[in-house]
Amino acid sequence: MKNKIDHIGIVVKSIDDALKFYNGLLGITPAGEEILEDRGLRVCFIEIGDTRIELLQPTREDSEVSKFLEKKGEGLHHVAYEVENVKEAIEKAKEIGLKPLSDEPKPGAHNTSVVFMHPKTTNGVLTELLQHN
Ligand SMILES: CC[C@H](C(=O)O)C(=O)SCCNC(=O)CCNC(=O)[C@H](O)C(C)(C)COP(=O)(O)OP(=O)(O)OC[C@H]1O[C@@H](n2cnc3c(N)ncnc32)[C@H](O)[C@@H]1OP(=O)(O)O
Ligand SMILES: [Co+2]
Numbered sequence: 001m002k003n004k005i006d007h008i009g010i011v012v013k014s015i016d017d018a019l020k021f022y023n024g025l026l027g028i029t030p031a032g033e034e035i036l037e038d039r040g041l042r043v044c045f046i047e048i049g050d051t052r053i054e055l056l057q058p059t060r061e062d063s064e065v066s067k068f069l070e071k072k073g074e075g076l077h078h079v080a081y082e083v084e085n086v087k088e089a090i091e092k093a094k095e096i097g098l099k100p101l102s103d104e105p106k107p108g109a110h111n112t113s114v115v116f117m118h119p120k121t122t123n124g125v126l127t128e129l130l131q132h133n
Pocket of ligand 2: 007009054078080128
């Protein structure tokens with residue numbers, strides 16, 4: 001398994017507003033945006049050195065981050081680790097008592113296959129494992 005943080009997910013109300021900090025102050029040009037219709041998300045990646053910040057903005061009320069935004073407000077949402085084989089990682093996770101949120105990987109942003117691990121089984125941190133396709 002690779003040992004690299006691929007990205008850190010941060011939930012924001014507005015990507016445009018958040019870019020005032022990342023672009024306006026830090027001078028970082030966003031690496032690209034994507035709409036994930038199934039998940040109800042607008043996603044923007046900010047490349048910083050060898051890793052990335054993933055800004056997540058809901059596009060509808062029942063998006064995957066709406067409950068989080070309502071309960072906790074904007075902030076750190078998940079940490080994503082790159083793995084070589086996400087299917088193998090799901091099986092290994094089950095073996096060691098973690099709780100993948102799906103039995104099969106699902107499409108992520110920028111041509112990836114991903115699985116999330118329930119935060120209650122990963123030390124309170126929502127954890128994404130991803131494979132670049
Ligand atoms: C893949 C596309 C893109 C990419 O990188 O390519 C993304 O990253 S999309 C990111 C958004 N998508 C997801 O987060 C999908 C996976 N998440 C889920 O399925 C849910 O959000 C889940 C299961 C983590 C929580 O959903 P649930 O409906 O159960 O919400 P609750 O509010 O009832 O939470 C239960 C319990 O978990 C705690 N919690 C929830 N979210 C987080 C979090 N982000 N970090 C840490 N802990 C979290 C919440 O506080 C509750 O704890 P409790 O003690 O019971 O209050
Ligand atoms: Co992510």
